[in-house]
Amino acid sequence: MSPAIDYSALVETRPDGSRRLELAVEGITCAACIGDIERGLATVPGLDRARLNYTNRRLAADWTAPQFDPGAIVARLAELGYKAHPFEASREEARDEAEMRFLLRCLAVSGFAAMNIMLFSVSVWSGNVSDITPETRDLFHWISALIALPAAAYAGQPFFRNALRALRNRSMTMDVPISLGVCLALGMSLYETIHSAEHAYFDSAVMLLFFLLLGRVLDQVMRRKTRAVAGNLLALRGETAVVLGEDGQARETPVKGVRPGDRVLVRPGDRVAVDGEVISGASEVDASLVTGETAREPVGPGSLVYAGTVNVSGALTVRVTAAAEGTLLQEVNRLVETAAGARSRYLRLADRAARIYSPVVHVTALATAIGWLAAGAGLHAAIITAIAVLIITCPCALALAVPATQVVASGGLFRAGVLLQSGEAIERLAACDTVVFDKTGTLTTPDPRIVNRAELDPGLLALAARLALSSRHPLASALAAEARGQRPFEGATETPGQGVSAVVEGEPARLGSAAFCGAEAQAQTVLGASPDATVICFAHGARRAVILMRQVLRPDAVAVVAELKRAGYELAILSGDREEPVARVAAQLGVENWRAGLKPAEKIAALDEFAARGRRVLMVGDGLNDAPALAAAHASISPVTAAHLAQASADALFLGDRLAPVVDAARLSRRAVAIMRQNLWIAVIYNVVAVPLAIAGFVTPLIAAGAMSGSSIIVTLNALRARLGSRPTPSPETAPSAALPPHRPATLAP
Amino acid sequence: MNVLVYLLPIALGLGFLGLVGFLWALKSGQYDDLDGAAARILDDDDIRKPGL
Numbered sequence A: 001m002s003p004a005i006d007y008s009a010l011v012e013t014r015p016d017g018s019r020r021l022e023l024a025v026e027g028i029t030c031a032a033c034i035g036d037i038e039r040g041l042a043t044v045p046g047l048d049r050a051r052l053n054y055t056n057r058r059l060a061a062d063w064t065a066p067q068f069d070p071g072a073i074v075a076r077l078a079e080l081g082y083k084a085h086p087f088e089a090s091r092e093e094a095r096d097e098a099e100m101r102f103l104l105r106c107l108a109v110s111g112f113a114a115m116n117i118m119l120f121s122v123s124v125w126s127g128n129v130s131d132i133t134p135e136t137r138d139l140f141h142w143i144s145a146l147i148a149l150p151a152a153a154y155a156g157q158p159f160f161r162n163a164l165r166a167l168r169n170r171s172m173t174m175d176v177p178i179s180l181g182v183c184l185a186l187g188m189s190l191y192e193t194i195h196s197a198e199h200a201y202f203d204s205a206v207m208l209l210f211f212l213l214l215g216r217v218l219d220q221v222m223r224r225k226t227r228a229v230a231g232n233l234l235a236l237r238g239e240t241a242v243v244l245g246e247d248g249q250a251r252e253t254p255v256k257g258v259r260p261g262d263r264v265l266v267r268p269g270d271r272v273a274v275d276g277e278v279i280s281g282a283s284e285v286d287a288s289l290v291t292g293e294t295a296r297e298p299v300g301p302g303s304l305v306y307a308g309t310v311n312v313s314g315a316l317t318v319r320v321t322a323a324a325e326g327t328l329l330q331e332v333n334r335l336v337e338t339a340a341g342a343r344s345r346y347l348r349l350a351d352r353a354a355r356i357y358s359p360v361v362h363v364t365a366l367a368t369a370i371g372w373l374a375a376g377a378g379l380h381a382a383i384i385t386a387i388a389v390l391i392i393t394c395p396c397a398l399a400l401a402v403p404a405t406q407v408v409a410s411g412g413l414f415r416a417g418v419l420l421q422s423g424e425a426i427e428r429l430a431a432c433d434t435v436v437f438d439k440t441g442t443l444t445t446p447d448p449r450i451v452n453r454a455e456l457d458p459g460l461l462a463l464a465a466r467l468a469l470s471s472r473h474p475l476a477s478a479l480a481a482e483a484r485g486q487r488p489f490e491g492a493t494e495t496p497g498q499g500v501s502a503v504v505e506g507e508p509a510r511l512g513s514a515a516f517c518g519a520e521a522q523a524q525t526v527l528g529a530s531p532d533a534t535v536i537c538f539a540h541g542a543r544r545a546v547i548l549m550r551q552v553l554r555p556d557a558v559a560v561v562a563e564l565k566r567a568g569y570e571l572a573i574l575s576g577d578r579e580e581p582v583a584r585v586a587a588q589l590g591v592e593n594w595r596a597g598l599k600p601a602e603k604i605a606a607l608d609e610f611a612a613r614g615r616r617v618l619m620v621g622d623g624l625n626d627a628p629a630l631a632a633a634h635a636s637i638s639p640v641t642a643a644h645l646a647q648a649s650a651d652a653l654f655l656g657d658r659l660a661p662v663v664d665a666a667r668l669s670r671r672a673v674a675i676m677r678q679n680l681w682i683a684v685i686y687n688v689v690a691v692p693l694a695i696a697g698f699v700t701p702l703i704a705a706g707a708m709s710g711s712s713i714i715v716t717l718n719a720l721r722a723r724l725g726s727r728p729t730p731s732p733e734t735a736p737s738a739a740l741p742p743h744r745p746a747t748l749a750p
Numbered sequence B: 001m002n003v004l005v006y007l008l009p010i011a012l013g014l015g016f017l018g019l020v021g022f023l024w025a026l027k028s029g030q031y032d033d034l035d036g037a038a039a040r041i042l043d044d045d046d047i048r049k050p051g052l
Helices: A032-042 A071-080 A091-128 A134-155 A157-168 A175-194 A202-237 A328-343 A349-374 A379-393 A396-415 A425-431 A439-443 A458-468 A474-480 A520-529 A557-566 A579-589 A600-612 A624-632 A644-649 A660-696 A701-723 B004-027 B034-040
Strands: A019-026 A047-053 A058-063 A083-087 A240-244 A250-254 A263-266 A276-280 A283-286 A297-299 A316-320 A418-420 A434-437 A493-495 A499-504 A507-512 A534-540 A543-550 A570-574 A617-620 A635-639 A652-654
Touching: A019 A071, A032 A047, A032 A071, A032 B034, A047 A071, A058 A071, A071 A083, A091 A134, A091 A157, A091 A202, A091 A701, A091 B004, A134 A157, A134 A175, A134 A202, A134 B004, A157 A175, A157 A202, A175 A202, A175 A349, A175 A379, A202 A379, A202 A396, A202 A418, A202 A701, A328 A600, A328 A624, A328 A644, A349 A379, A349 A396, A349 A660, A379 A660, A379 A701, A396 A418, A396 A425, A396 A660, A396 A701, A418 A660, A425 A635, A425 A660, A434 A439, A434 A600, A439 A579, A458 A474, A458 A499, A458 A507, A458 A534, A458 A543, A474 A534, A474 A543, A520 A534, A520 A543, A557 A570, A557 A579, A557 A660, A570 A579, A570 A600, A600 A617, A600 A624, A617 A624, A617 A660, A624 A635, A624 A644, A635 A644, A635 A660, A652 A660, A660 A701
Parallel strands: A434 A570, A434 A617, A617 A635, A635 A652
Antiparallel strands: A019 A058, A019 A083, A047 A058, A240 A250, A240 A263, A263 A316, A276 A316, A283 A297, A418 A652, A493 A499, A499 A507, A507 A534, A534 A543
C-alpha cells in the first residue's frame, strides 16, 4: 500500500474555524453522480459537509475536527469509483470569481433601474401625445433622475474605471465613448429636467449600461469557463511524488510541495512527477510524452529524467532539480516564452472593431454639433443632437456581437469534446488552413494497446486482463481495461519491476516480464518480428501467452485525416520520433508531407516555413517537445493526456480516444466566426440607418430605446445560431466531462 | 392623479424587492452551480420510504 498522502498544504482554514478542502473529481458523467458522491461521503466519520458543484466538477468538503484526515475523503471517493485530486484555486480564478459577482451586481442594478425608469418613460411618451400635465411629467422625470443617477454611478463603474485607465495611458478603448455617452446623456437629461423640457434620456443611458454589462458578463462567463477547465485539468493531473525524508521515510506529497534538492523515489510503473537527476537505481524510461520517441531509454545514476516520462522497469531515486541550464526542459521553456510573446500580438475581432469605432463616433458627434451651429441652430439644440448621436451609436450590439457568440459556440465545442482555454481561440482556430499533427500520443493513442489479439487465446487473455487489475504498471492498465466490470483476483501480489502473481483456478498465474513468466523464448520470437513494440507475458499453469503492445493509431485517425483533406486543409506530420515509425503512420494516413526526428526548435522552424508561405497552422500535439510549436502555431489543440507544458501552451484540449473533436473544433469555430462577422455587420447596418436620423435630429428617446434594444436582441438571437450544427457526441463512452475520461477498452487494430 | 401617491411607491418597491432578492440569491451562492441545481431538483432522496 502506498504511504498516506500529505494534503495539509492544500487545506484551507475558514474564518469560523472549520477547514475546507476543494477537490476536482474525475469520472462524473451524469447527474446521478451528485447523489452518489454526497451520500457516499455522508458516511465518512468526522466530515461535516460535502457538496459537489456539478457545473465545474468540484467538491467542497468541510470539517471541524482537527484530527480529521482529508485522505479519508479521497479514499472513500476511490471506493465509490471516482478519482479525486485536491485542488487549490489559482489566484486568477479567485479574482475572476469576484469580478463576475461584481459584474452581476452591476447588471442587476442597471436592470432594475432600466425597468423602473422605462415605467415612467412609457408613461411620459404616451402622455406627450395625449394629456399628461407638465407637472406630472416633471415629477416622472425627477423620479427617473433619482433612480438613474445613483444606479449609473454604481453600474457604470466597470466602464468608468477602464475609461480612466485608458485615458491615463493615452490609449483609446471602447469604454471611453461608452462612458462619455452615458455621462453626457445623464447630464443633458438632468439639465432638461431642471428646465421642464419634454424629453429626457435617462432610460436610454441606463438601458445602454444594461446591454453593455450583459456583454461584459458573457465575456466573463467565457473567461471563467475556460479558466475552470484549465484549473481542473491541472488538479486532475495533480500528481504526487514519493519524497524520501531525512530519516529515509517515504511520504507521498503533492508535487507542489516538492522542492529542488528533495530526494524522490520513483517506483517502477510510476510516471515521473518531477525533473531531476537519478542518484541511484537503474531502469528504462518511456519518454514518448516528452520527446515523441517510442523506443525505451536506459537510465542510471547521473542520467536526467523529466516529468511526464514513465519509469518502466526498476526503482529510481531522483534528486529534484529546477530546470537547469542546457536541459531539454529549459530549452522548451525558453522557446515557449518566445512563441507566446509573438501570439499575444494577435488582435481580437472585437478589438479591431473597437479601434475603428471610437474615433468614428467621436468625430461624427462633433461634426453634428458643428454642423448644426453652422446651419444656424442654437447651442442648446446643437448639443442635444450631438448627444443623441452619441447615445444612438453606443455599441450595444457591438458589445454583444462577439461575447454572445463565443459563449454559445464554446457550449457547442464542449458537447463535441473540446475544451477551450481562451475565448479568442475560436477566432484563431477558424482562421487556420493547415493542420500539423504530432505523431506519438496525438495521431496514435497515448498508451499502448494490444496488437496481436488475433493470435491470442481469448480465455487466456481474459484471465490476464483480470490479473492485470492488480498491477499498477502502465502496460498492465491498458490490459486491465479489457477486464470490464470484473473484480481483481483475491490474494494477488505485485513484485515491483517484475509483475503480478496469484493463484487462479488452483494453478499459479503470473503476469509480467518474460523472465518472470518463464516465457523468454516465445517473447523473443514475437519481438523479433516487431522490434519497436513491447511485450507483457502471462503464464497460467503450463500455458503461456505473449501479449504484444504498441501505440496504435487513434480509432478514427484515418477518417479524420480524410475529412480534413476533403475540407481543403493542407496536412503535415512533424514528429520527434525516428523515421521508420513516422513513415509507417504517414503512409497509413495518406499524408505526404512528414518529417521525423525533429527537435522542438526544428518544429518551430518547420512551422515558420508554413507561415512564410502564408499558411495559418493549427498544431495538434501532446508532447513536452511539442509545447513550443503549440505556442508558436496560429492555433493549437492538445489531447487531454498531453504533457503539462503542452496543455498550458495549447488553445484547446480535446477529450477521449477519438480524433474527431479536432475536425469539430475547426468546423464549429469557422461557423462561430462567420456568425460573429454577421453580427458585427448587423451592428454596422443598424448604425448606418440610425445615425443619419440622429444627425438630422429626428431621434426621440422612444426611437433611441427601440433601436437599441432591437439591435441587441437581433444580435443575441443570431448568436444562438452558433449552437446549431454542433454534432452531438455519438456515444456516452466519449461524452465530454470536465474530468478525464475513464479508461476505455481497446477494440482497435492499427 | 392622487392615485400616483401610493401607486408609485408600490411599483418602485416591488421592483426594489426583486433587486434585493437577486442580490441575496447571488450572495448566497445560488448561481454557482446552475447545472447541478437542474439535476438536484429531480433527486427525491429527501422523501424517506416508511420504515427506513
